[in-house]
Amino acid sequence: MTANNLTLQDQIEAAPPGGLILCGPAGIGKAAFAREIAARLLGCAPDFAHPDLHIVRAAEDKKAIDVEQVRDACQRIRLAPADGGHRVMLVPQADTMTVNAANALLKTLEEPPARATVILTVDAVGRLPATIRSRCRLERVAAPARDAALAQLRETCPDLSVEEGRGLLELAQGRAGLAADYAAAGGIELYLDICRAAKPLIRPGGRVDRPLLIALTQRAGKSWPTAVNLIERLAARLSETLACGEPPAAAMEGEDKFLQAIARHARLSASVSAWTDVRRLGEEAEVRNLDGRTTLDRALRALDALAATPAEQAG
DSSP states (O other): OOHHHHHHHHHHHHSOOSEEEEEOOTTSOHHHHHHHHHHHHHTSOTTSOOTTEEEOOOOTTOSSBOHHHHHHHHHHTTSOOTTSSOEEEEETTGGGBOHHHHHHHHHHHHSOOTTEEEEEEESOGGGSOHHHHTTSEEEEOOOSOHHHHHHHHHHHSTTOOHHHHHHHHHHTTTOHHHHHHHHHTTHHHHHHHHHHHHGGGGSTTOOOOHHHHHHHHHHHGGGHHHHHHHHHHHHHHHHHHHHHSSOOSOSSTTHHHHHHHHHTTOOHHHHHHHHHHHHHHHHHHHHHTOOHHHHHHHHHHGGGGGGOOHHHHHO
């Protein structure tokens, strides 16, 4: 756990919010961190059950958290605490809630019971409804040991500069292995090419630059799966910019201004939809062994919805 996360634990213990969202990359231990915060609030060890700790997860045979699960947990945290202390409701992977489940949770967040905290963990905060985000304290959870990850990356890819390594780690959300995969495929330059092709999206009604798109698909070659993944990252980072009101740390010079320029007119729903479409396209291409150039072309074109005009959005 990083020093920043430890400080956050202290702040939350001192003034527990009614709702808390922990957002950060997949695989960095957000669920475990949420348990540690819950344990501090409940005065118990994080690896023990507690009568005032209520965890909501999707059933094993389902992918989504349903409304009855949320309603049950919301009712429980309104009961008197077993030991007269705090009550905590944990919702790992909260973005898997159904619409009805999210609405049920919203009712509790609008009028949170005293001495109770709802903790949600998500990989991307943009997937949560705005009504829920607005009623919770939002905290980004830091990926652990970024300096160690940078050292590991540069050991694997000794030709990378420190600046390039940091940029790749930002795109890879702190994961050195994925950053090394990006580096092998052209890394920052490939992401720059994607941003150049997407530059027209800074204007309402803009479309991905067709000549640059064709050139990109030709240059990507066998690295097209990584290029599709980086397109997904662009959509995800734009979603974070829209959801949080500010861009994440820039992966390269000028990326923050680029994301802000698109965010001035893009809708969060369109951004999340584009992100989801590109991710599904990548998964489909892998399963069905689709043509790389066609897949990359379709992935970039999925971004066109980001700059759709109000008339196009209505249509």
